[in-house]
Amino acid sequence: MQPLLRLRGVSKTYGQVAANAAIDLDVMPNSIHAILGENGAGKSTLMKLIYGVETADEGSMEWNGQPVRPGSAAEARALGIGMVFQHFSLFETLTVVENIALVVPGRKAAIAARVRELGARYGLEVNPAALVHSLSVGERQRVEILRCLMLEPRLLILDEPTSVLAPQNVELLFQTLRRLRDSGVSILFISHKLEEIRALCDRATILRGGRVTGEVDPRDHSAHALATLMIGRAMPQPLPAEPIAPGNALLEITGLTCVPEDPFGVTLSVPSLQVRAGEIVGIAGVSGNGQRELAALISGEDRLPLGDAIRIKARPVGRMGTSARRKLGFAFVPEDRLGRGAVPDMSLADNTLLTAHRRGLVRHGLIDRRREAAFTKSCMTDFDVRASGPEAEAGSLSGGNLQKFIMGREIMLEPDLLFVAQPTWGVDIGAAAQIRRRLAAMRNAGKAILVISEELEELFEICDRLHVLHHGHLSPSLPLPETSAEEIGEWMIGARGANHAA
Ligand SMILES: Nc1ncnc2c1ncn2[C@@H]1O[C@H](COP(=O)(O)OP(=O)(O)OP(=O)(O)O)[C@@H](O)[C@H]1O
Known part of the structure; x- marks a missing residue:
């Protein structure tokens, strides 16, 4: 059978980095084909070459047996190639429909109707009239997928x-993808979740250091075997939590209710949340249930009219900005890596300075470049950030490497209280295990950590207690391991607690 897409000897170099080296790839009709590899292995680069947003230095591409060389995304789309990016490409100040109308022809009312119809059919519900900046990361991803499907x-x-879909939506998406495959659409699928790849894909190409190192049917291999093929070494083991008695509450939220100014925002109600020294507390829940609003209030990006509802180290901080909170020994990693976590067109060294300037990197009002470079380098070594050096632009890093850098930078600040949203989003499984070990080590050393994650397995691995956020309401504290995943799942869909009773 003729492949739908055939690549031969495709290479792409950025400066010194061979992001793709002599890649051969055949994607068959009616196939769901995975591309596997560690952070920085070259997966996204390869997809960008196929989608025409980057141009290969060498090699050939055939589409249905015909040589092609898409020079832009529009040309690729005209061939029938669609792509959903890892980093969102939506305009924040436009509505969902307006964003879609930029690439999908038709009247806005008709597009809105299709958004609703496709959304309901595929479990990708989103309000067509919502402004994109008011949407959670998960909801934005839905918009991107819908926009592609419409073409x-x-x-x-x-x-x-x-990476940002709730488990039940992942299953719905897979049903969608299988249906698409059966109707003649092939799918190239990048994921770090190996069980998903085994459940969904019929082919997998493995990349390491920009080269193809294997091609397998993932259904014939265990997730462990796939991981070993991918990273070429054994996986780090979880670090056990040491039995320590938690200390003082370093973060306390009591009786917080907050109605957002944004008409599409979520109203928050947090009766009680405490994070004490020597414990990791998790917040589970499906994205879009108030995580963004809660994160902004805890970090200080949004402020409260009265300070009292949120306390850090017993000080009311509700009216304080982010840098005043950081001065108290607080650090945070926002879920939006490229928007709030890092400035893409600044070097890693300068991105270090954004939050680490207090650690002796600025003296007498002057930046100490040597210390800045040293701090950045040790962050890169410690957290295995693969990039050319401290001068690399943040935006040139692969998604997972940028996440490792931001996590590393904040952990290296040695805060007493660390707050992270989606700590291992987009990070490969080896590096994710490493990050979870670092968080566990901080906890064992008596630090307080609050983690928002959509990955229940991750929360179960590292947390002492969990809360669940549903429709903006925070559940009571649920101890681990006593609480089952099923019980958490019930809180997540509102089958328990106040929302249920109402
Ligand atoms: N625009 C660019 N400028 C410089 N280097 C780049 C650029 N884009 C990618 N690279 C480098 O090419 C390599 C491959 O990156 P790529 O994004 O393709 O990896 P990936 O496998 O998709 O990783 P991840 O799983 O983290 O998304 C990395 O070393 C990255 O730093």
Whole structure:
């Protein structure tokens, strides 16, 4: 059978980095084909070459047996290739429909109707009239997927589409993808979740250091075997939590209710949340249930009219900005890596300075470049951030490497209280295990950590207690390991607690 897409000897170099080296790839019709590899292995680069947003230095591409060389995304779309990016490409100040109308022809009312119809059919519900900046990361991803589906592609490229979807939506998406495959659409699927790949894909190409190192049917291999093929070494083991008695509450939220100014925002109600020294507390829940609003209030990006509802180290901080809170020994990693976590067109060294300037990197009002470089380098070494050096632009890093850098930078500040949203989003499984070990080590050393994550397994691995956020309401504290995943799942869908009783 003729492949739908055939690549031969495709290479792409950025400066010194061979992001793709002599890649051969055949994507068959009616196939869901995974691309596997560690952070920085070259997966996104390869997809960008296929989608025409980057140009290969060498090699050939055939589409249905015909040589092609898409020079832009529009040309790729005209061929029938669609792509959902890892980093969102939506305009924040436009509505969902307006964003879609930029690439999908038709009247806005008709587009809105299709958004609703496709959303309901595929479990990708989103309000067509909502402004994108008011949407959670998960909801934005839904918009990106919907926009692609509307163009009825023959090949759909999905770069980590499930990283921000709730488990039940992942299953719905998979049903969608299988249906698409059966109707003649092939799918290129990038994910770090190996069980997902085994459940969904019929082919997997493995990349390491920009080269193809294997091609397998993932259904014939265990997740462990796939991981070993991918990273070429054994996985780090979880660090056990030491039995220590938690100390003082370093973060306390009591009786917080907050109605957002944004009409599409979520109203928050947090009766009680405490994070004490020597414990990791998790907040589970499906994205879009108030995580963004809660994170902004805890970090200080949004402020409260009265300070009292949120306390850090017993000080009311509700009216304080982020830098005043950081001065108290607080650090945080926002979920939006490229928007709030890092400035893409600044070097890693300068991005270090954004939050680490207090650690002796600025003296007498002058930046100490040597110390700045040293701090950045040790962050890169410690957290295995693969990039050319401290001068690399943040935006040139692969998604997972940028996440490792931001996590590393904040952990290296040695805060007493660390707050992280989606700590391992987009990070490969080896590096994710490493990050969880670092968080566990901080806890064992008596630090207080609050983690928002959509990955229940991750929360179960590292947390002492969990809360669940549903429709903006925070559940009571649920101890681990006594609480089952099923019980948490019930809180997540509102089958327990106040929302249920109402
Ligand atoms: N625009 C760019 N400028 C410089 N280097 C780049 C650029 N884009 C990618 N690279 C480098 O090419 C390599 C491959 O990156 P790529 O994003 O393709 O990796 P990936 O496998 O998709 O990783 P991840 O799983 O973290 O998303 C990395 O070393 C990255 O730093």
